[in-house]
Every structure is written in C-alpha cells, then in structure tokens.
Amino acid sequence: MNPGKIMLVEDNPDDVALTMRALQSHNITNDVIVAQDGVQALECLFGTKDRPALEELPAVVLLDLKLPKVNGMEVLQRIRADERTRLLPVVILTSSDEERDVIDGYSLGANSYVRKPVDFVEFTKAAQQLGLYWLLMNRVPPTPRSP
Amino acid sequence: MPLRDWPIKRKLTAMLLLISGLVLLVTSAAFVTYQVVTFRQTTLKNLSTLGRVIAANSTASLAFADEADATEILSALRAEPHVVAAGLYDRDGRLFARYPLDLPGDALPAAPERDGYRFELGHVIGLEPVAEMGNPRLGTLYLKSDTKAVSRALWLSAAIGAVVTAVALLAAYVLAGLLQGWISQPILALAETARAVSTQQDYSARAPKLGEDELGALTDAFNQMLGRIEAQQYELQRYATELEQRVGERTHELEERNEELRRNAAKLLAANAELDAFAYSVSHDLRAPLRSIDGFSQVLLEDYRAQLDEAGQDSLRRVRAASQRMGTLIDDLLKLARVTRAEMRAERVDLSGMAQDIVAELQRTTPERPVECAIAPGLEARGDSRLLRVALENLLRNSWKYTGKQSHPQVEFTTVEANGDRVFVVRDNGAGFDMQYADKLFGVFQRLHSAAEFEGTGVGLATVRRIISRHGGRIWAEGAVDRGATFSFTL
Numbered sequence A: 001m002n003p004g005k006i007m008l009v010e011d012n013p014d015d016v017a018l019t020m021r022a023l024q025s026h027n028i029t030n031d032v033i034v035a036q037d038g039v040q041a042l043e044c045l046f047g048t049k050d051r052p053a054l055e056e057l058p059a060v061v062l063l064d065l066k067l068p069k070v071n072g073m074e075v076l077q078r079i080r081a082d083e084r085t086r087l088l089p090v091v092i093l094t095s096s097d098e099e100r101d102v103i104d105g106y107s108l109g110a111n112s113y114v115r116k117p118v119d120f121v122e123f124t125k126a127a128q129q130l131g132l133y134w135l136l137m138n139r140v141p142p143t144p145r146s147p
Numbered sequence B: 001m002p003l004r005d006w007p008i009k010r011k012l013t014a015m016l017l018l019i020s021g022l023v024l025l026v027t028s029a030a031f032v033t034y035q036v037v038t039f040r041q042t043t044l045k046n047l048s049t050l051g052r053v054i055a056a057n058s059t060a061s062l063a064f065a066d067e068a069d070a071t072e073i074l075s076a077l078r079a080e081p082h083v084v085a086a087g088l089y090d091r092d093g094r095l096f097a098r099y100p101l102d103l104p105g106d107a108l109p110a111a112p113e114r115d116g117y118r119f120e121l122g123h124v125i126g127l128e129p130v131a132e133m134g135n136p137r138l139g140t141l142y143l144k145s146d147t148k149a150v151s152r153a154l155w156l157s158a159a160i161g162a163v164v165t166a167v168a169l170l171a172a173y174v175l176a177g178l179l180q181g182w183i184s185q186p187i188l189a190l191a192e193t194a195r196a197v198s199t200q201q202d203y204s205a206r207a208p209k210l211g212e213d214e215l216g217a218l219t220d221a222f223n224q225m226l227g228r229i230e231a232q233q234y235e236l237q238r239y240a241t242e243l244e245q246r247v248g249e250r251t252h253e254l255e256e257r258n259e260e261l262r263r264n265a266a267k268l269l270a271a272n273a274e275l276d277a278f279a280y281s282v283s284h285d286l287r288a289p290l291r292s293i294d295g296f297s298q299v300l301l302e303d304y305r306a307q308l309d310e311a312g313q314d315s316l317r318r319v320r321a322a323s324q325r326m327g328t329l330i331d332d333l334l335k336l337a338r339v340t341r342a343e344m345r346a347e348r349v350d351l352s353g354m355a356q357d358i359v360a361e362l363q364r365t366t367p368e369r370p371v372e373c374a375i376a377p378g379l380e381a382r383g384d385s386r387l388l389r390v391a392l393e394n395l396l397r398n399s400w401k402y403t404g405k406q407s408h409p410q411v412e413f414t415t416v417e418a419n420g421d422r423v424f425v426v427r428d429n430g431a432g433f434d435m436q437y438a439d440k441l442f443g444v445f446q447r448l449h450s451a452a453e454f455e456g457t458g459v460g461l462a463t464v465r466r467i468i469s470r471h472g473g474r475i476w477a478e479g480a481v482d483r484g485a486t487f488s489f490t491l
Helices: A013-024 A038-046 A072-081 A099-107 A120-137 B008-063 B067-079 B148-200 B214-303 B310-341 B351-365 B385-402 B435-440 B460-470
Strands: A006-009 A032-035 A060-063 A090-094 A112-115 B083-090 B095-099 B116-120 B123-131 B137-146 B347-350 B372-375 B380-383 B410-418 B421-428 B475-479 B485-489
Touching: A006 A013, A006 A038, A006 A120, A013 A032, A013 A120, A013 B214, A032 A038, A038 A072, A060 A072, A060 A120, A072 A090, A072 A099, A090 A099, A090 A120, A099 A112, A120 B214, B008 B067, B008 B083, B008 B116, B008 B123, B008 B137, B008 B148, B067 B083, B067 B095, B148 B214, B214 B310, B310 B385, B310 B460, B347 B351, B347 B385, B351 B372, B351 B380, B351 B385, B351 B410, B380 B385, B385 B410, B385 B421, B385 B460, B385 B485, B435 B475, B460 B475, B460 B485
Parallel strands: A006 A032, A006 A060, A060 A090, A090 A112, B372 B410
Antiparallel strands: B083 B095, B083 B137, B116 B123, B123 B137, B347 B380, B410 B421, B421 B485, B475 B485
16 A cells, blocks of 8 residues: 655755655655645646646645745645645645744644744654654545546 | 884874874864854844844735735845745735745745744745734745855855865874974884894994983993993804814814824834734744754764764754754744734733743743742733733743752742832842843843853843833832842733
C-alpha cells in the first residue's frame, strides 16, 4: 500500500531544503511534491490545459501562507471549494502565529495550524511529528474518482 | 352694515342729526298746529262779522218782503271771494233770496238749522239771525265759505316748517361733521397707532395727544405701555443677538474641535493600520531568515562536524543562539504591539484567582523553586481579562525570576490604599534594582541586569505599562539592590 505523498507549498527554497531534510532525517521516505507558489499548487491539484491533475491526491498539504501570486488562504479556499479536494487534509505551516491568521485558517477549513519554530532542532521535531501523524497515523479520506 | 359696526364718525354724526331732527320735528309740529288753530279762529270770526253786517242790512228787505233789495244786498258778497253761497230765509224758513243768482236750488239747505258758525265738510257754515234791535226775529242768513284760505295758511306754515327744519338739519350736519372730530380724532389716532404697531411690529410709534381730557389720559397710558413694550423688546432683541452670537461661537469652536478630532482619528487609524501591516509583515518575513541561519548552522554542525574544530563549532553554536534570541526578541516585540492593538472588553476580573493560576503554572514548570507566595484573596478589578492576565503574568514571572538567587524567595500580591485610590502591589525579596534607574525599567529593551545574570529581552515591563495605561491606570516601581522590588499599579 502506498502510504501517500506530502505536498509542500513553500516559496522559500531554504525552508524547502530544511523541511525536506527534517522529513528525511526521520525516515519519512514518502515522495514530497513541492509547489513554489499558490498557482503551482493549484495547477498540481486541479491540472492545466497541458498537464492533467494529480492522479492520486496527496495525504496532506503543508501550506505556507505568505506566497507569491496566490496566497495560502486563497489556495485553501479553492481546495475547500472543489468537490474533489473538499476533504483533503491541509496543515498550515507558516512563520506567523498572528491570531488573525489562525482564526482565518481554521475558518476556511484548515485541519491544523503549526508555526515554524526558529530553532532548527525544534523545527525538525515539528516536521517529524507532522509527517508521522499525517502520513502514518491519520486515516485519509478516500480520493474521489476524477470525473 | 349693522349699526354697531358703523365707524365712530358716522355714529357721532347720526347721533347729533337724530337729536336735532327730533327737536326740529317737535318744534315744527307745534308751530304748524298753532298756525292752523289761530287761522281757523280768525276765519270763523271774519265770517261772523260779515254775517252780522249783511244780516243788519237785510232787516229792511225782510220786513218789507222786498226780494230785489235782498238780492242786491247779498250780491255785495262778491267782494268776498271765499263766500261760495249765501241765502236769506224768512221767518217761516222759506228761502227768500240767494247768492249767487245762478246757484242751483239744492246747494242751499231747504230750511235753516241752528244758529252759529262752524266748520262742516271742508267748508265754513254760518247761520245768523236777522232782527231789528230788541224786536222779534225776521229771518235767517245762511253763509257758506270755502276753507281755501285755511288750507293755504296750513300749507304755508308747513312749508316754512319744512324749510326751517331742512336748513337747521343741514347746519346741524355740517356742525356735527366739524365737532365730532373733537371726540373721534383722538380715538381714531389711537386706533391708527395701535394698528401700525401690531402690523409693523414697530413699538417706537406713539399716538398723538390732542387734549387733556379722558382721551388724552387714555393716549398717555397707551403711549406709556408702548414705551415699556419697546424697552422690553429692545432688551429681548439684545439677549437674542447675544445668545445667537454665543451659539455661533460655540458651534464654530465645536466644529473646529470636531474637525481636529476627525483628523486625529484618521491619523490614528492610519497609524494603527500601518502598525498592523508592519507587525504582520514582521511576523511573517523577519523570522524566515533567522530560521535559515539557525537551520543551516545546525546542518553544518551535524554534517560537517568532522571538518570543524572546537572553535568553529563554538562559533556556529553562538550563531544559533543569537538567531534564536533574535527570534524571541521579535516575538516579544510582536506581543507588545499586539497589546497596543488589541481591542479592549471591560468586564469584572478576579485578579486573585488569576494570580493563583499564574503561580500554579510557574510552580508546575519550575517545581525546584521553593518560592513562598502570598496572594490576598478577593482582589477584583474592571478591565480586559486577557490583557490584565498578560500584565499580571509578566509581573509575577519577573518576581519569580529575580528571586532566583534568594535562599528564601518570597512573592506577594496584595492591595493598599493610597490617597483614596486602591493600589495593587506585586512585591518580592529578590535582586531588586538601583532606584536611580527606576525610570528606565519600563522602556523597551531596557534591562538593569545582564542576560547572563537573568535572562530576558527587556520588553515585559514595557508591555505591562502599556496595558496599565490602556486601562487608564498608572504603574511605578520601588526597590533597592538585593532587597527586593515592589511594583504598584492602579486601574
């Protein structure tokens, strides 16, 4: 059984590298799909004229909020608005813990809100726990067949 | 127009004419009556004189039955045109002679009636006995005269009466027209002034005074009344103008103040929005590079440990510590900004309970610290519970921290009365501070101890002061080095 993939929506290459390192160092070997902004994330999930949408939805989307072009909240809104991705687990993983962002995130249907710690040791722990929880412990909703 | 609505001039004129007309009518009637009565008497007297003369002349003719002579005598009546008929009757009452000769037979009575002179059916009738002095009666003389003279006299006197009456009435009318002015003039002037005052609201008008009679007194009283009204009017006008001016000034002042308030509010809103945007941006963007610095330093420490000597590893550890400290600083600053921006909700807050919760949490996280805590029961205040919790937590955490080197650490939360105000006090017996730096305690990033001695960012007390001042309160500190610190605040 395929334990599922992680989609990481993150524009900062440093954060991408550190996140990948944190995940790999804890033997979470799943494929990680990286989207560098909101537009890429949406193209991946919903497809374009040239490229079809992902065959299989990821097990979890780790979503940064401050993104170029289309920001994280909008991506979340689009995910929740589409019948196919309505139930897709989305974890907001971002620098800020502004109350406004937390409230907006949960209001739009985020499954979790995690603030990236500055301390890399802490950050690694957080990434590990997220990976373990969402990939191994959490039961994902069935992927609806593409129409 | 009904009589009572007539103008006073016409009333007075009518009154005078009515009175004089009545007097004239009565006088004229008396005059005409007198004239008629007198003339009738004169007429009877004249006819009887004529009758006696004719009768005296006729005695001979009757005595001798001389008809021609009698007729001759009677014809002398031609000189008296009023006599329309005459007849002479003998002793037996038979008609003996007549005048005028062509008189129809039935114009005279068949036989003479009783003697005497009288008015009868528009004529004067006279019957005179004919006789010699002291001898028996020979016959009767009949005379019939018209009353034209009487009626002419009557008409004449009536005409005179009418003319006199007319002339007198005309004179009375003219005089009334001239004299009624004495009474009507002051009243009309008064009425005209009153009308002018009421229609034009001009209280400076005065009625002209035309005499010292009752109307003069009335005019005086009216004018005095107008004078008082004018004075009051002037006074009222003055008050109104003054009031209007004052209202205008106040309104202008208020408008200016409102405008200023609006500008300030707009400025504040803009500043708040800017602060908001700034804080949001800091929260997201300033921490990311720190994470990279810390993260990749750790990567170096993990992956290239073999290539790094102890000094190199120490440098990387310092880089990591510094970036983490900066992360904490940013977090604390953001907390301070949040305290400033947060909306306040006033409610009853149980400060004693809140302090107990905080202390319990501190004891749970640092069970090795034997701090003796005294929290006065029942302390309450009105304010925003979230913000007050941040303030109280900062103060108690400080006490907790700065008593760290004390062998018998004590922390107290209580209240005292000072100048009628209730003052909340957080007191400890910890490291304290030098009073000469007391004013620096509440500044941002101001610290009186090194990070090696006591860790901290120097934002906590600044946050506390901002919360207290947002509640309209005041906070101050007293202390001495190594003899503890006392933080007092009002709400």
